[in-house]
Amino acid sequence: xxxSHPAAAVLVLDFRTEEGRAFLETLNADTADALGLTSxxxxxxxxxxxxxxxxxxxxxxxxxxxxxxVLLAVGPIRDGAAAPRLRVPKALQxxxxxLWVGHERGVRWTGGSQPPGAGQAESTVDExxxxxxxxxxxxxxxxxxxxxxxQVAGPGIEVDHAAVDPALLRTLRVRALRRFTATGTxxxxxxxxxxxxxxxAGATGAQGAAEPAITPRSPLDELNRxxxxxxxxxxxxxxxxxxxxxxxxxxxxxxxxxxxxxxxxALVEQHGAVRxxxxxxxxxxxxxxxxxxELTERGLRxxxxxxxxxxxxxxxxxxxxxxxxxxxxxGLAAQARALGNRAGEGxxxxxxxxVPDPAPVLRTLADPPPLRLWPAPLAHVLPLVFxxxxxxxxxxASGVAAGPAAAxxxxxLTALLFARRPDRRATPLVPVALVAVLGAVGVAAGSxxxxxxxxxxxxxxxxxxxxxxxAVSGAVLTWRAAAGAWADAVRVERAAAxxxxxxxxxxxxxRTRWTHAEHNRRLADSLYVVAVALDAVVEVxxxxxxxxxxxxxxxxxxxxxxxxxxxxxxxxxxxxLVAGVxxxxxxxIASHAPLSGDARRHLAAAREAVAEYxxxxxxxxxxxxxxxxxxxxxxxxxAATLWRGSEVGRRILRSGERSEMTQLCTANDIKLLxxxxxxxxxxxxxxxxxxxxxxADVIRTSGDAVGVLRLTPLKTGLVEWSVERVEEAxx
Numbered sequence: 001x002x003x004s005h006p007a008a009a010v011l012v013l014d015f016r017t018e019e020g021r022a023f024l025e026t027l028n029a030d031t032a033d034a035l036g037l038t039s040x041x042x043x044x045x046x047x048x049x050x051x052x053x054x055x056x057x058x059x060x061x062x063x064x065x066x067x068x069x070v071l072l073a074v075g076p077i078r079d080g081a082a083a084p085r086l087r088v089p090k091a092l093q094x095x096x097x098x099l100w101v102g103h104e105r106g107v108r109w110t111g112g113s114q115p116p117g118a119g120q121a122e123s124t125v126d127e128x129x130x131x132x133x134x135x136x137x138x139x140x141x142x143x144x145x146x147x148x149x150x151q152v153a154g155p156g157i158e159v160d161h162a163a164v165d166p167a168l169l170r171t172l173r174v175r176a177l178r179r180f181t182a183t184g185t186x187x188x189x190x191x192x193x194x195x196x197x198x199x200x201a202g203a204t205g206a207q208g209a210a211e212p213a214i215t216p217r218s219p220l221d222e223l224n225r226x227x228x229x230x231x232x233x234x235x236x237x238x239x240x241x242x243x244x245x246x247x248x249x250x251x252x253x254x255x256x257x258x259x260x261x262x263x264x265x266a267l268v269e270q271h272g273a274v275r276x277x278x279x280x281x282x283x284x285x286x287x288x289x290x291x292x293x294e295l296t297e298r299g300l301r302x303x304x305x306x307x308x309x310x311x312x313x314x315x316x317x318x319x320x321x322x323x324x325x326x327x328x329x330x331g332l333a334a335q336a337r338a339l340g341n342r343a344g345e346g347x348x349x350x351x352x353x354x355v356p357d358p359a360p361v362l363r364t365l366a367d368p369p370p371l372r373l374w375p376a377p378l379a380h381v382l383p384l385v386f387x388x389x390x391x392x393x394x395x396x397a398s399g400v401a402a403g404p405a406a407a408x409x410x411x412x413l414t415a416l417l418f419a420r421r422p423d424r425r426a427t428p429l430v431p432v433a434l435v436a437v438l439g440a441v442g443v444a445a446g447s448x449x450x451x452x453x454x455x456x457x458x459x460x461x462x463x464x465x466x467x468x469x470x471a472v473s474g475a476v477l478t479w480r481a482a483a484g485a486w487a488d489a490v491r492v493e494r495a496a497a498x499x500x501x502x503x504x505x506x507x508x509x510x511r512t513r514w515t516h517a518e519h520n521r522r523l524a525d526s527l528y529v530v531a532v533a534l535d536a537v538v539e540v541x542x543x544x545x546x547x548x549x550x551x552x553x554x555x556x557x558x559x560x561x562x563x564x565x566x567x568x569x570x571x572x573x574x575x576x577l578v579a580g581v582x583x584x585x586x587x588x589i590a591s592h593a594p595l596s597g598d599a600r601r602h603l604a605a606a607r608e609a610v611a612e613y614x615x616x617x618x619x620x621x622x623x624x625x626x627x628x629x630x631x632x633x634x635x636x637x638x639a640a641t642l643w644r645g646s647e648v649g650r651r652i653l654r655s656g657e658r659s660e661m662t663q664l665c666t667a668n669d670i671k672l673l674x675x676x677x678x679x680x681x682x683x684x685x686x687x688x689x690x691x692x693x694x695x696a697d698v699i700r701t702s703g704d705a706v707g708v709l710r711l712t713p714l715k716t717g718l719v720e721w722s723v724e725r726v727e728e729a730x731x
Contacts, residue, residue: 010133011038013060015045015053016074024056029064039067040139042132047075047100051087051722058091068142069096070132074125076102077672077718084672086152086714087722097145098152100714101125102665109663111156111675111710116667117660125664127159131709134701137683144679144711150719154673156710158661160649162642162688163704164566164622172563174548176570177541180578182328191331200318201339201523213301213507213515220299220506223273227266227499234263234365235492241371241483244476247420256422257368260490264365267499271358274502278355281514300510306518312590315526319582323575329541333534340527343520355505361495371421371486373478374431378414381474385410385435386442388467393446395460403446406467407439413475420479422486525595529585536602537578540610565638566622572634573626577613580628581606623687623704632687639687642704649706653682653690653698661710678712 014020027037041060045053050073060066069092077086077100088098104125108117131137145153214221237252237259246252277298280290296302322332389410393403414435418427513520584605588595609628616626623639625632643649655661657678663670683699684690684706690698 009038010040010042010135010138011036012042012044012129012133015043015049015056020044021056024059027059027063033065037063037065039065040135040142041066041069041096042129042138043069043071043096044129045071045073047073047077047086050089054089054091054722057089061091061095066095068138070138070141070145071096071098072101072125072128072132073098074101074104076666076669084718085720086718087720088150088152090721090723093151093721096151097142097148098150098719099128099141099145099155099711100152100665101128101155102669104664106156106662106664107667107670108660109156109670110660111658111663111678111712113675116663116670127707128155128157128664128709130703131157131159131683131705131707134683134699134703136699136701137681137709140681140699141709141711144681148677148679148711148713149716150714150721152719153679153711153713154663154665154669156661156663156712157707158652158655158659159705159707160652161704162639162649162685162706164562164638164642168563169566169617169622170548172567172570174545176567176574177545179326179571180329180574181538181541181545183330191328196321196325197318197332197335197339200314201343201527213510214299214503215296215301218297218299220273220277223266223270224499224503227263227270228496230259230263230266231492231496231499234259235496238487238490238492241422242480242487244480246483247416247476247479253420253422260365260368260492263492263495264362267358267362267365267495270499270502271355274506275355277506278509281509285513285517295514301515303517304515304519306522306592308522308592309590311519311522311526312586315530315589316579316582316586319530320575320579323578326571329534329538329578333531333538336527336531336534340524340531343527344524356498356501358498361491361498364489364491365495368422368490369486370423371482373417373421373482374428377478377481378417378431378435381478382435382438384470384474385438386445388470389439389442390446390449391463392467393443394449395446395463397457398460398464399446402464402467403443406471407436407443409468409471410439411436413471417475417479417482522589522595526585526589529588529595529597530582532597532599533582533585533602533606534578536599537581537606539603540606544610562638562641565634565641569622569634569638572631573613573629576626576629577609581609620702621704623685624702636687636689639685640689643688649684649688652706652708653684655682655708656680657710659708659710661708663710663712672714672718673712674715675712678710681709681711683707683709 013024015024023035027035043057043060060069071088071092073086073088076084078084086098086100092098106124132141145151214224234256237256240246240252241256243252277295277300280295281300284290284292284295292303319332385407389403389406392406393399395402411432414432415427418431581602585602613626616624620626623635625635657675657680663673665673681699682697683701685703686700688706
């Protein structure tokens, strides 16, 4: 069975000293709690003074806080020629038990009929006191001895300490501290870029991404929609000019310019509104005017409220993760400041001055170029004019009428092309006249050439159809070429893309700078506060390194496993220590209160945390969990490593009533004990793995000790509970 020790502490009163006796005199029912009296009291006294201190024991027994007393009676119980007798004050009967220590160093004894070994043993009464100061051991000794005759026993003890060499501990502490405070090339191995903290600083970019940055049906949204609608109509009108029907329907071309002008006006209004709203965003963030409500009414999404608790939790998790993975404190502080500066500057948002100039786009909308027909592409069809007129006039039967008709058709089509231009300018005479003259020349040439063979009606009809198709197709192709070049020059698509960029730009600024402005401001301030706290820890750690400088690296590491696991424990502790110093920062961040980067406050907190940790190592030892450390995994691994090298500890846990250990008495006192009724108690620190040992009952304790207590009752007639009221003067 394995038991965990209770929380009650053990108070040690040494009546052999003036200090111990004076402390008891100050205790009463009213002052006991204030002076730190606990329910368990371990009293040290000499056997010759027990009777004389009867009044002190009665005073102790009357205190209501005291529920159990273990009395270590040190010294011989032989009184000259008289029979040996241990006289115990009756005031303790029922309240406490007695352990008789005949000699403070004791002798080696197996607990049976064999005589004790020669000389004095190594264990002393001090080891027994240390064991009894462990609450769980105290409780079990109290319980076990109460079941013995007269509640008195002679203690035997064997203890082994699986402890870390203090010099090695100092060396590895300095190494751990230097790793945390490293800079420059020394820190490069531990300060590689990590996404832990950067992810927290960049989290707001994805928050609310699904929500519109511009409120639907708001004034700004209506301007954006109007611009998009008019640009779409303008694009459709321009594309309509390319079609064949634009030659037949004069209204198609005539409707383009008004739509382009309307789109240009909408784009001007949209651009002006965007510039104004972005200027006002910058002004509102910097100076508080205009108020956020006004910008919200104009169409911006309302600013998001800061979830201070969520921000604090995210930063706490990120910084802790960075510390655990071995980041140096200067590197972590530098990254925090850089991310804070980025958050404070709007995280890359573009100010209003960076909105592109719409002039190049507006120029083609408000004042589109003319649709050019001459000289190209009309000049390309002039050979067709000559050839078709020549072919029509060459026909024997219908050429006289068909030739001039072809020339007139080309002239009419040319005039129609110029008449359908969107700018509706007057038809130029030169191109029309040139086409007419060239057609007349073709007619004259065709009339002068006789047909070399008879031409039937079918051939003449086919030639006339071809002439007609070539003329119409030439006009259509000429129009489409000219209209296509004109549509490309107008560049409505570029204007539509410009309008979309304006909307995207506003949305980007709103999401990164406006909606999360308070969050980004709180994030920047929070990162700065944490960076100041990290700087304070670095300063304290460097002072500690300087204090241990003379001991640093003067210790040879004899066990690589022990040094490795000890380094892990120290790293684990320092991470917890730094996290403890940062804890008030995160609490302040979560409170919505104004943040203060008071370096002196953080410096004081860091010094207090280091002093508390040093005090813990000095008094409780490395094996005990320091304040603020909850994970005992690294310590268990270290304890297992130390335990593997402790053969004495394993032997102690296998020991029984007849095992050799130190009996705290003289060799002559052994005959006063009753070994047949002895009780053996094993105890071991909580972090030692004892599952493989044969010990049936092990008391788990703090500290680093593995031990065994053998409690042997005294023979009958040697103990007397004295009622004699013999008190010292002034007692």
